Amino acid sequence: MRSPIRIVDVDRLETWQRYRAGMCDTCAANCCTMPLEVRLPDLVRLGVVDAFEAEHIEPKLIAKRLLKMGVIDHFNHKNAIFTMARRASGDCRFLDAQSRRCTVYETRPETCRLHPRKGPKPGFCAYGHRQHSR
Known part of the structure; x- marks a missing residue:
C-alpha cells in the first residue's frame, strides 16, 4: 500500500514538516517558491x-x-x-527548473543559508517529495 501524498502549501504553515537531516536530498524545493x-x-x-x-x-x-x-x-x-x-512559475530565479537544485548554492543568500533555522516556522520545512522522471 502506498503512503498518502502529503500536499504542502508554503503559505499554510500547518502543512510544513519538522526538519530533519537529509530532507533536502529528496525535496522538490518548495522553499524556493517563497519570496526571497x-x-x-x-x-x-x-x-x-x-x-x-x-x-x-x-x-x-x-x-x-x-x-x-x-x-x-x-x-x-x-x-x-x-x-x-521570481520566474512566472513562482520559482526563485536561481533554481534549476529540471533538477530543482540551487544554481548559486555556494553564494546563496543568508536567508537560504539559515533555512529552516530561521523563517516563518523555525525548525520546520515546506518539504515536498521530488518526483523523478523516468
Missing part, C-alpha cells in the same frame, strides 16, 4: 551588485536600477531589504 528577501551583502555575494556600488551608492538608487532590470520586485526602504524577482 535579501540584503545588500547578499546581492554582492551573488554578483548582482559590485562591492564598490554597495559601499558608495545609496541602497534606494541600487534598488531603482535592480527594479528596472527586473532583478528585484520590491525594496523596503526602512529596513533596506530587497525582494528578489
